[in-house]
Amino acid sequence: GENVEQHPSTLSVQEGDSAVIKCTYSDSASNYFPWYKQELGKRPQLIIDIRSNVGEKKDQRIAVTLNKTAKHFSLHITETQPEDSAVYFCAAKSSASKIIFGSGTRLSIRP
Amino acid sequence: GAGVSQSPSNKVTEKGKDVELRCDPISGHTALYWYRQSLGQGLEFLIYFQGNSAPDKSGLPSDRFSAERTGGSVSTLTIQRTQQEDSAVYLCASSFPGITDIQYFGAGTRLSVL
Secondary structure: OOOEEEEOOEEEEEOOOOEEEEEEEOOOOOOEEEEEEEOOOOOOEEEEEEEOOOOEEEEOOEEEEEEOOOOEEEEEEOOOOHHHOEEEEEEEEOOOOOEEEOOOEEEEEEO | OOOOEEEOOEEEEOOOOOEEEEEEOOOOOOEEEEEEEOOOOOOEEEEEEEOOOOOEOOOOOOOOEEEEEHHHOOEEEEEOOOOHHHOEEEEEEEEOOOOOOOOEEOOOEEEEEO
8 A cells, every 4th residue: 555654753953954854655646745744732734735747846935846756755944943843744645545644753943 | 614623622531441532524525534643653544534435444453443424524433442552642634635635633632541
């Protein structure tokens, strides 16, 4: 079945620097790739998503890139701020329309 | 409703008792998911309902866990003979595959088994 792998599991960056989280997926028919942010004690919330017909999407300081050939996609956060500290989950929609999540990345922003 | 609603928000039970957790998805959403999240851990997939298709139960950890979705709307997750390791936050999410695909999560039910 579909599998989504996410790296790294933890990431610490200096405030103002960039953070990159990478994911790979196994189902070549996957066509939708969302990213969720979960703050401590809160529910996961969508921050950005991309479909398989585009290679990159940007929304202010966050961007997602997709490489369909290699079956990997990445989240890029620029000019990181303390409020970016959270757990980030990537996901992929399988051919069965099921959303499969990665294992999560705990991002810490050092002041 | 405005979003995915889960009840109760907190549940404390004794080991060996049965519990029922409820999820009210966003109206019209055909897909509904249950996840389990232990403290500091990721989203453990439990079960997936999509329209009238047979549910994907591949994530249920044991036969003590079951779920149903009545009338394509409300879902109930039942845990029988609860164990201490069942303590976690149980999250429900719904979506409309093929239309928006975005999953909206409920606030979760925090289950504590004493």
